[in-house]
Amino acid sequence: MPRKSKPADLAIFGTPPEFPTPVHVGRPNLPDRERFLQAVGAILDRNILTNDGPEVRTLEERFCDLTGAGHAVAVSNATIGLQLVARALGLKGRILMPAFTFVATAHAFKWLGLEPVFCDVCADTHNLDPAQVERHLKGGVAAVIGVHVWGRLCAPIELENLCRKHGVPLLFDAAHALGCEGFGRRAGAFGTAEVFSLHATKICHSFEGGMITTGDSALASSLRQMRNFGFSGYDRVEGLGINAKLPEVSAAMGILSLGSIEQFRGVNQRNGELYRRKLGSLPNLRFADPAAGEHSNHHYVVAEFLSPWPAATRDAVYQALHAEGVLARRYFHPGCHRMEPYASELAAAGLRLPQTEALCQRVLCFPNGSAVDPGIIERICDLTALILAELPTVQERLARP
Ligand code: T4K
Numbered sequence: 001m002p003r004k005s006k007p008a009d010l011a012i013f014g015t016p017p018e019f020p021t022p023v024h025v026g027r028p029n030l031p032d033r034e035r036f037l038q039a040v041g042a043i044l045d046r047n048i049l050t051n052d053g054p055e056v057r058t059l060e061e062r063f064c065d066l067t068g069a070g071h072a073v074a075v076s077n078a079t080i081g082l083q084l085v086a087r088a089l090g091l092k093g094r095i096l097m098p099a100f101t102f103v104a105t106a107h108a109f110k111w112l113g114l115e116p117v118f119c120d121v122c123a124d125t126h127n128l129d130p131a132q133v134e135r136h137l138k139g140g141v142a143a144v145i146g147v148h149v150w151g152r153l154c155a156p157i158e159l160e161n162l163c164r165k166h167g168v169p170l171l172f173d174a175a176h177a178l179g180c181e182g183f184g185r186r187a188g189a190f191g192t193a194e195v196f197s198l199h200a201t202k203i204c205h206s207f208e209g210g211m212i213t214t215g216d217s218a219l220a221s222s223l224r225q226m227r228n229f230g231f232s233g234y235d236r237v238e239g240l241g242i243n244a245k246l247p248e249v250s251a252a253m254g255i256l257s258l259g260s261i262e263q264f265r266g267v268n269q270r271n272g273e274l275y276r277r278k279l280g281s282l283p284n285l286r287f288a289d290p291a292a293g294e295h296s297n298h299h300y301v302v303a304e305f306l307s308p309w310p311a312a313t314r315d316a317v318y319q320a321l322h323a324e325g326v327l328a329r330r331y332f333h334p335g336c337h338r339m340e341p342y343a344s345e346l347a348a349a350g351l352r353l354p355q356t357e358a359l360c361q362r363v364l365c366f367p368n369g370s371a372v373d374p375g376i377i378e379r380i381c382d383l384t385a386l387i388l389a390e391l392p393t394v395q396e397r398l399a400r401p
Pocket of ligand 1: 025028080175
């Protein structure tokens with residue numbers, strides 16, 4: 001198909017989409033298929049399919065090696081991982097967290113009857129603003145949940161100091177941050193505990209899955225009991241537990257996936273550099289770069305629209321790209337505080353989070369990972385540049401039914 005070069009070529013004007021098979025933001029990174037099938041064969045031969053089997057233990061050891069954490073506890077997903085930590089620490093009441101995150105962060109705590117308190121973020125890091133965290137700590141919260149958004153470490157040293165001073169636990173939602181490093185430590189080795197996601201769309205995955213890391217051995221052992229109904233042995237239940245176990249076949253995928261992390265990181269970085277080379281010089285577009293001194297997994301390619309009307313521009317690009325089969329995502333629009341049940345509950349209080357709201361209006365995530373190659377990225381960038389160059393025409397077309 002010849003390259004689209006003028007407004008009339010765009011799919012919003014009725015032409016065929018550039019990508020008849022949609023290109024997603026986060027298609028799963030797959031490790032070597034043969035090795036995975038061999039691992040499945042070995043699991044079937046052993047006939048140990050779940051309940052803290054050898055694959056889960058190996059995955060946990062590999063996580064400790066990768067993150068430098070003292071203990072790693074595998075769970076069925078990050079959302080329940082956050083819940084287990086909250087239960088194990090006996091958290092009650094108000095829990096401070098950003099609203100600029102995937103809604104799972106808030107839902108995990110709300111589901112337990114805790115009260116998410118949303119704190120604004122910094123415009124440059126997209127992460128919790130430590131100055132505002134301190135104000136909330138003075139007002140009384142039971143715990144702080146930092147989120148390493150896009151894999152950027154969430155002010156870990158400042159937050160550790162603040163939480164120590166105020167005597168509250170510090171947890172990190174590290175769903176995005178596997179393989180990220182900074183401040184002399186690796187993600188997984190900060191705070192009271194950190195929770196990683198091994199969901200299919202993450203840099204490494206176990207189909208579904210999660211991992212809690214902590215340096216606290218007592219916490220690790222209560223998490224192990226809690227993920228298995230509270231059992232500490234046959235017929236012996238020590239307390240309230242649930243089923244949060246990771247199956248062996250998932251752990252096997254996780255082990256292979258973790259073994260390929262450097263390969264996945266390299267592909268992500270190459271892709272990110274290409275997006276920046278092709279689009280970075282546009283006056284109204286800026287890419288969120290990893291923080292200086294941090295080693296990123298480069299898993300998210302995050303563009304910010306900086307024109308005088310960022311939301312209108314971003315949304316026009318988003319819609320026109322979707323029509324072309326490029327399923328860019330507006331993470332984390334409109335912000336957790338604008339989603340239910342939080343929106344209704346907070347309506348009376350009139351909560352305003354200016355930086356969060358501005359980011360929700362201007363961020364767009366582009367497809368990344370092993371499923372996109374330089375040829376695909378070139379085409380996505382050419383489309384984006386064309387849409388931006390012809391913005392008034394594009395917006396006028398999108399405004400019509
Ligand atoms: N905390 C944070 C900060 C998180 O970002 C997340 C999850 C969590 C906590 C919770 O972790 P888990 O409890 O899940 O372990 C996706 C992911 O589903 C979600 O896990 C992730 N964050 C979030 C940022 O992105 P959606 O709803 O935007 O996209 P989804 O799952 O529809 O997948 C994206 C695209 O990838 C799809 O359009 C199609 C493609 N895809 C997806 C899957 C699952 C595939 O090609 N194959 C697949 O198997 O949430």
